[in-house]
Amino acid sequence: MALRAVEHSQEAANGLKEKVLTLDSMNPCVRRVEYAVRGPIVQRALELEQELRQKPFTEVIRANIGDAQAMGQIPITFPRQVLALCVHPDLLNSPDFPDDAKRRAERILQACGGHSLGAYSISAGVQMIREDVARYIERRDGGIPSDPNNIFLSTGASDAIVTVLKLLVTGEGRTRTGVLIPTPQYPLYSAALAEFNAVQVDYYLDEERAWALDVAELRRALRQVQTRACIEDVIRFAFEERLFLLADEVYQDNVYAEGSQFHSFKKMGPPYAARQELASFHSISKGFMGECGFRGGYVEVVNMDAAVKQQMQKLRSVRLCPPTPGQVLLDVAVSPPAPSDPSFARFQAVTAGGAMLAKEWGEEGHMVTFVMLCV
Numbered sequence: 001m002a003l004r005a006v007e008h009s010q011e012a013a014n015g016l017k018e019k020v021l022t023l024d025s026m027n028p029c030v031r032r033v034e035y036a037v038r039g040p041i042v043q044r045a046l047e048l049e050q051e052l053r054q055k056p057f058t059e060v061i062r063a064n065i066g067d068a069q070a071m072g073q074i075p076i077t078f079p080r081q082v083l084a085l086c087v088h089p090d091l092l093n094s095p096d097f098p099d100d101a102k103r104r105a106e107r108i109l110q111a112c113g114g115h116s117l118g119a120y121s122i123s124a125g126v127q128m129i130r131e132d133v134a135r136y137i138e139r140r141d142g143g144i145p146s147d148p149n150n151i152f153l154s155t156g157a158s159d160a161i162v163t164v165l166k167l168l169v170t171g172e173g174r175t176r177t178g179v180l181i182p183t184p185q186y187p188l189y190s191a192a193l194a195e196f197n198a199v200q201v202d203y204y205l206d207e208e209r210a211w212a213l214d215v216a217e218l219r220r221a222l223r224q225v226q227t228r229a230c231i232e233d234v235i236r237f238a239f240e241e242r243l244f245l246l247a248d249e250v251y252q253d254n255v256y257a258e259g260s261q262f263h264s265f266k267k268m269g270p271p272y273a274a275r276q277e278l279a280s281f282h283s284i285s286k287g288f289m290g291e292c293g294f295r296g297g298y299v300e301v302v303n304m305d306a307a308v309k310q311q312m313q314k315l316r317s318v319r320l321c322p323p324t325p326g327q328v329l330l331d332v333a334v335s336p337p338a339p340s341d342p343s344f345a346r347f348q349a350v351t352a353g354g355a356m357l358a359k360e361w362g363e364e365g366h367m368v369t370f371v372m373l374c375v
Contacts, residue, residue: 068290125153136334157283160299253287296326
């Protein structure tokens with residue numbers, strides 16, 4: 001204490017004021033956060049990019065994050081047309097926009113407060129868009145009901161994942177919540193767990209089986225196109241161990257390989273469908289849209305305790321609402337042009353291009369590189 005008084009006196013003598021918030025006084029959980037996607041390597045890369053502009057190089061390829069448009073993907077026309085019409089409704093009188101884009105924009109604006117995209121939506125997102133998401137999920141899962149009241153729109157899938165983790169993580173010391181996450185993993189998970197002072201429990205995916213998930217590995221302690229049998233094993237494991245299941249399903253529209261298809265965790269069947277607690281996430285950043293910067297996504301909660309869902313609604317309310325432009329693009333993603341619409345042929349040609357490209361590659365893709373060191 002005497003030493004601190006001397007230091008404080010010296011600062012006062014020098015006309016300096018001691019900082020209230022320092023590395024020592026700040027939240028220690030924040031100091032433990034590491035997020036490789038935006039970490040020191042990326043910061044150094046940005047410095048090198050500035051340096052290379054003064055030299056004979058045309059571009060720097062950024063491979064630290066799945067950002068399709070930063071890598072040259074051209075935005076799909078129809079979603080951008082709908083968004084432009086919503087942002088500037090005077091364009092609804094322009095002959096330069098197709099009728100189906102105008103109808104979609106008018107429908108969305110009618111559902112917005114003051115018929116304007118500049119108004120706050122309710123905290124869970126524009127009700128009409130939540131209803132469209134529910135219909136999309138029902139089509140995807142072969143008619144399994146989806147309740148719009150269980151759907152929360154979000155600022156990308158990451159925002160929704162963090163919200164659910166906030167609900168799950170409790171305890172101090174040896175009673176802290178443990179969260180099983182796959183390795184290789186998206187760094188968001190480990191960063192969020194460090195921030196919330198949760199215990200990260202890693203399990204390893206099987207490279208020899210196309211990065212499949214091995215339930216035996218889970219018991220000892222999902223990425224790629226997981227088989228239905230693998231997903232059923234995970235659901236059974238979560239049910240038997242009384243675990244809350246978080247399904248990151250943002251790549252559900254990126255399944256192109258012959259003989260492969262997307263299997264949602266929600267299609268779990270009896271006895272799990274009525275009892276297994278689940279949160280499923282989706283985003284406009286991935287899939288055919290690649291609209292990362294607009295930050296749109298959703299979470300559907302299944303079998304969540306009603307009182308806990310009210311608490312989740314409270315958490316969302318603190319953030320006011322997700323960005324409305326992202327909500328607009330999400331609506332287009334879950335309800336694209338129909339075959340009878342003027343924009344269908346062009347939209348279909350663009351989205352089918354991804355499937356053609358994947359077929360030419362002839363490989364199943366990965367968003368992460370799992371480095372192995374052999375000594």
